[in-house]
Each structure stands twice: as structure tokens, then as C-alpha cells.
Amino acid sequence: MRSVPGRLSRLFDLGLWLVVCAPPVTAAVSPHGREVMTAAVGVPLLGTAVALSRRWPLSALAVPVALSLTLDAQMSTPLYWTALVLFGYLAGRRMATARPALWFFAAVAVAGLPLCALVLHDLWGWPIQLLTLLLTVGLPWLLGRYRRQYAELVGTGWRLADRLEREQQAVADRARIRERARIAGDMHDSLGHDLTLIAVRAGALELDPKLDARQQAAIGELREAAGAATERLREIIGVLRTDDEQPPRVPSAENAEALVERVRSSGVTVTLERLGDTDDLPPMVGLAVHRVLQEALTNAAKHAPGTAVHVRLVRDGAILGLSVVNDPATVAPLPGVASGGSGLVGLDERVRLAGGTLRTGSTPEGGFEVVAELPLGGGATPRTATATRPTASVRELAHARRQVRRRLTQTVVVPLAVLAGILLLMIPISFISSSFSVLDRDRYEQLKVGDARGDMRSRLPAFTKDGPPDGAPPTPKGEDCVYYNTRTASADAYRLCFAHERLASKAIVRPCSFCVHVRSARGATPETARRR
Known part of the structure; x- marks a missing residue:
């Protein structure tokens, strides 16, 4: 069973064929044989064009263009x-x-010049052909292009609306997942720090000579277990983190002294130097200080065990400076302590959110x-990150809008430009036509009636x-008159009138302000026709 859209398209094609065939079929009703032959040839060809x-x-548009050029x-x-208008659209x-x-279109326009010159023997037929092509084909084609672009814009809008609706349905799920990722990130930051300190303490006890071999082996297993737990925690949290994850904004209750003291109790040599009032800090700055200090001390314990770490916290006006520097490492990092390699990236993001810089x-x-370096002013603005690029939906919609605006401009500008080109083209055509339509006087005299x-x-x-020039007499009934220039750019003209393919009369037409003098081959004296 045929689908409804398929039947509608076939009905549309049938109606199109009937409409485009109506003019030639109507002309075939006349008694002239040429119109009958035109309809007999044109109707099946137009059916092929519809198909x-x-x-x-x-290719369908080329059929009525060829038929029209064949007739004229x-x-x-x-x-x-x-047919030209509909197939052009x-x-x-x-x-x-x-x-x-x-x-x-360019091929048809270029081919029109030799066609008019060889068939019509008149160059002025070419601008007429171009103007007809513009009005019957060019304008409908531009209108069809505009309608296509407009339909694409509407379709793009509906696709974006559907995409937005589907995305809104997933907002709640994404929000829950993102919040879980934030919680997981905090767990990694805090538990990873604690597990690293456990591994450092276990490593120090493992080297204690007061313990026997069994105790040292047990402590070594504890150190390896802490390192493995840190690695597993890092892998799991790394999977849960998202690219656009934002750090939590709730400051830690642990201050710098407590954090340094906890690290120092694990066996790491840490010195803390404070300059200025560094206690009362804004929430974002306090969180950033705690996070930077925690990560820096953890990295020092991982990668430079046994070295001294110097912490300096300085307040200079509206700027708080924090520096964590460890001495050169003398031993290799403890085995079993994993490093994710992304801690410094997280620190840079945390400091950026507080409006500061990290080096x-x-x-x-x-x-x-x-x-x-962190600003202490209230309401610190985060530093600008990489500029957000427009989404694919926004780019697609903007592109469709530009296409519609450009197509609308072309629909107005292109016909005007083509029309101006045709008018400019008439200047050289006028000169060429005037030069190649000059009839020599001697040859004119040699022409005989009959x-x-x-x-x-x-x-x-x-x-x-x-x-015909201005003031030329009317064409005699039953005759076909043509005119030739007497010389280049002359207002005078020779008129030759034919009847039954034989010269019936010849005359010289000279327009003037009040009269037209005609010298006819039928009489011996000039004939003067006054203009009223």
C-alpha cells in the first residue's frame, strides 16, 4: 500500500504537469499548424521534465528553456x-x-548571443532574451532558494528545541552526578592527604632499628597497603571527576597551624612563618590557603621524603602570599606512594576561583x-579562564540565520545587478548593431521591386x-518591413517591405522635427507625410 506522502507527491506532480501544459494545449486549439505541432512535442517533454x-x-528546468529557445x-x-517560472522555482x-x-544560467546567457546573431540577425534580441530569462527563471529560482533557506532555519529551530527539551530532562541526573563528583573530589583531597601521611609514618617506622624483622615487615605491609589505597582512591576519583567540576566552596575548619602540626607529627620537618594578620581570611581565600598548603605538604612528603619544608604566610595590604618550599631531595621517593599528576592543576583552579595566581x-x-598570591578584598572575582566557545547548537542556528539573510539580500540585489548589466550591455550592442546594419547606397539603388x-x-x-525610426509610416497591410541604417549613427534609414517573400517597396525615411520625407520606389517624386 502506498504511503500518504507518496500519493500526495504524485498528485502534486500530476497537477504541475497539467498547469505547465495548459498554455501550449490552449494554443493548439487555434487553426494554425505550428501551435498543434508545438503542443504535440511540448506536452510529452514537459511530462518528462515533471518526472x-x-x-x-x-535537468527539468532545461526542458522548458530549450523549448522556449526553439520557438523564439x-x-x-x-x-x-x-513552465519556466514553476520549474525555476x-x-x-x-x-x-x-x-x-x-x-x-551563464551558459544559456552566453549561448544566446550567437543564437540571436545567427537566427534573428538582430543583436537587440539578446538583451530581450536576458531580460526574459531573468524575469521568468532567475527571480523564481532566487525565491525558491530563499524558501529553502527559510525552511532550513525553521527545521534547525525545531531540532534545537527538541535537543533542549531532551537536555532539560537530564538536568536533574547530571546535577546529582556532578554533586557526587564534588564530594568524591573532597574525599580524595582529604583522605589522600591522610593516607600519604600514614605511608610516610610507616616508612619511618620501617627503618627504626629498635624493631625486629617481623615488626618491620608488618609495618612495610602497612605502608604498601596505604600506598595502594591511595592509588585506588586516585583512580576511582579520577573516573568520577568531570571537566567542568568546580571545587567545593565550604572552607575547612582546620587552620594552617593545625595542618602544619599534624604533618610535623608524622615525621616531616616543617617550619611555619607568619607575617601580618593572617587569621581572619575571607572564606574563599581561607579554603584556597588550606587546599594549597595541604597539597604542597603532601607532595613534599611524597617526592622529597626526609627534607625540610618551609611554609611562609605573608599579608601585604590586600594581598596574601603563601609559599611552600622544600629543600633538595637527598633520597628517592618512598616506594608504593602513588602520584596522580593532577594535584597542581586542581590547585591552579582553586586559586583561580579565589581571584589569585599560582606559580x-x-x-x-x-x-x-x-x-x-590571593586577593583579600571582599567579593574577589575569579580570574577569567579560557573563553567559552559557542555550542554547536548556537553555531548551527547562527549559520542558518546568516544563510537566510544572505539569500534574502541576493533575492533583491542580484536581479537589480543583472538588470543594470543588461542596460549597460545595450551600449556596446547599440554601437555594434548600428555598425553592422549599414546598407550601402549603391546596393540600395540596385534593389528592384519584385x-x-x-x-x-x-x-x-x-x-x-x-x-523603425521615429516618424516612419505605418507598415502596409500584408507586408513585412525591415529597416537598415544609411550610415553609422545616422537617424535616416532605408525601409524594405516584403510581401510573399518578394520586395514590394523600398523607401528612405528621414525623420525631422515636423515631418518625415519618404522617397518611394513606387513613384517618381518624393512623398511627404506631415505629422500632426
């Missing part, structure tokens, strides 16, 4: 204007890219230092004058 219009819209090189016949609506259509690196003496038109073609110019 091709969905998959190959540009100027494309001025109205039999296929309806459908080509713009259904084509994904515009470049093939532009090449097609880490080796000292000239061979040790390692961690230096932080000569066959076919025999006269070799003696006539390649092109005719652009229409």
Missing part, C-alpha cells in the same frame, strides 16, 4: 513562461547547492616551590536596424 524535477531539478530565440513566446527550492544553476617550579637550589527575398540576402547587411 525529472524531484531528482534532477536542473528571444524567449518572448508566452507558451512556456508558466522548484530548481531553487530543491537544489542543495547554487553553483550548478549559476553555471547553467610552581624548581628553585635555584634544587628544591621545589609552590607560591600563591526581387526575391532569398536572392537579396547576400546584398543586405548581417543585421537590421533596431526597429
Whole structure:
């Protein structure tokens, strides 16, 4: 069973075929044989164009263009204007890219010049052809392109709305997961510090000569277990952390002296120097100081065991400076103590959130230092991190909007530019047409009434004058009159009138302000027709 969209598309194609075939079929009702032949050829070809219009819209557009050029090189016949408009619109609506259509239009425009010159023997037919092509094909095609871009914008909006709705449904779950990750990060910071101190104490007891071999082995196992527990904790927390995780903002209740004393009791030599009032600190600064000091002391115990660590906390006006420097390491790090390598990155983020700066690196003496500077002013603003890039949805919507604005501009500007180009093109065409439509006076005198038109073609110019001059007498009934210039850029013209493909009369038309003098081959004296 056929789907509803499939049936609707076939009904649409059938209606399109009936509409585009209506003008040639209507013309075929007339008694002239040419219109009957036109309908007999055009109706099946237009049916083929309708069949091709969905998959190959540009090929479908080429069918009425070819039919229109076959009937009239100027494309001025109205039999296929309806087909040109509709297939031009459908080509713009259904084509994904515009470049093939532009090449097609350019090819038709370029081919129109030799076609008008060879078939019509009149260069003025080319601007008429270009203007017809612009109005019947170019404008509908631009309108179809604009409608396509507008539909894409609407579709993009609906996709973004659907994506936003689905993302909102997951907001609660993501918030819970993020909060769990923050809690896990705090567990890593605090428990990792404690486990590291346990491993350091166990390492110091393992080397105590007062213990026997069994006790030392048990303490060694305790040290290795603490190191393994730290490694497992780091791996688990590393999986739970997210890229946009923010550190907790609740300050620790443990001050610097308590933290230093706890580390010192584990066997690490730590000295603390305070300068200025460093007790009453803002919550964010106090949290950052505690976190930097905790991580720096933990790293010193891990990577430089047995060395002295110097802590300096200085308040200078509205700036609090913290430096943690350890002496050069004399022994290798204790075995079994793991390092995640991301502690300093976390410290930099914590200090940034407090509005400060962090600097880490080796000292000239061979040790390692961690230096932080934190502002003490109320409401410290975090330093700007890497600029947030627009999301894919925002970029997609902005791109669609730019495309629609550009297509709307093209719909207005391109026809005006083409029209201006056609008007400018008339200047050289006027000069060329005037130059190649000059009939020599001697040849004019040699033309005799009654000569066959076919025999006269070799003696006539390649092109005719652009229409009759001002004040020319009306064309006699049943005759076909053409005009030739007497010389380049001259207002005078030769008029040759044919009846039944034979020269019926010839005359010289000279327009003036009040009259037109006509010298006719039918009489011996000039005939003067006064203009009222």
C-alpha cells in the first residue's frame, strides 16, 4: 500500500504537469499548424521534465528553456513562461547547492548571443532574451532558494528545541552526578592527604632499628597497603571527576597551624612563618590557603621524603602570599606512594576561583616551590579562564540565520545587478548593431521591386536596424518591413517591405522635427507625410 506522502507527491506532480501544459494545449486549439505541432512535442517533454524535477531539478528546468529557445530565440513566446517560472522555482527550492544553476544560467546567457546573431540577425534580441530569462527563471529560482533557506532555519529551530527539551530532562541526573563528583573530589583531597601521611609514618617506622624483622615487615605491609589505597582512591576519583567540576566552596575548619602540626607529627620537618594578620581570611581565600598548603605538604612528603619544608604566610595590604618550599631531595621517593599528576592543576583552579595566581617550579637550589598570591578584598572575582566557545547548537542556528539573510539580500540585489548589466550591455550592442546594419547606397539603388527575398540576402547587411525610426509610416497591410541604417549613427534609414517573400517597396525615411520625407520606389517624386 502506498504511503500518504507518496500519493500526495504524485498528485502534486500530476497537477504541475497539467498547469505547465495548459498554455501550449490552449494554443493548439487555434487553426494554425505550428501551435498543434508545438503542443504535440511540448506536452510529452514537459511530462518528462515533471518526472525529472524531484531528482534532477536542473535537468527539468532545461526542458522548458530549450523549448522556449526553439520557438523564439528571444524567449518572448508566452507558451512556456508558466513552465519556466514553476520549474525555476522548484530548481531553487530543491537544489542543495547554487553553483550548478549559476553555471547553467551563464551558459544559456552566453549561448544566446550567437543564437540571436545567427537566427534573428538582430543583436537587440539578446538583451530581450536576458531580460526574459531573468524575469521568468532567475527571480523564481532566487525565491525558491530563499524558501529553502527559510525552511532550513525553521527545521534547525525545531531540532534545537527538541535537543533542549531532551537536555532539560537530564538536568536533574547530571546535577546529582556532578554533586557526587564534588564530594568524591573532597574525599580524595582529604583522605589522600591522610593516607600519604600514614605511608610516610610507616616508612619511618620501617627503618627504626629498635624493631625486629617481623615488626618491620608488618609495618612495610602497612605502608604498601596505604600506598595502594591511595592509588585506588586516585583512580576511582579520577573516573568520577568531570571537566567542568568546580571545587567545593565550604572552607575547612582546620587552620594552617593545625595542618602544619599534624604533618610535623608524622615525621616531616616543617617550619611555619607568619607575617601580618593572617587569621581572619575571607572564606574563599581561607579554603584556597588550606587546599594549597595541604597539597604542597603532601607532595613534599611524597617526592622529597626526609627534607625540610618551609611554609611562609605573608599579608601585604590586600594581598596574601603563601609559599611552600622544600629543600633538595637527598633520597628517592618512598616506594608504593602513588602520584596522580593532577594535584597542581586542581590547585591552579582553586586559586583561580579565589581571584589569585599560582606559580610552581624548581628553585635555584634544587628544591621545589609552590607560591600563591590571593586577593583579600571582599567579593574577589575569579580570574577569567579560557573563553567559552559557542555550542554547536548556537553555531548551527547562527549559520542558518546568516544563510537566510544572505539569500534574502541576493533575492533583491542580484536581479537589480543583472538588470543594470543588461542596460549597460545595450551600449556596446547599440554601437555594434548600428555598425553592422549599414546598407550601402549603391546596393540600395540596385534593389528592384519584385526581387526575391532569398536572392537579396547576400546584398543586405548581417543585421537590421533596431526597429523603425521615429516618424516612419505605418507598415502596409500584408507586408513585412525591415529597416537598415544609411550610415553609422545616422537617424535616416532605408525601409524594405516584403510581401510573399518578394520586395514590394523600398523607401528612405528621414525623420525631422515636423515631418518625415519618404522617397518611394513606387513613384517618381518624393512623398511627404506631415505629422500632426
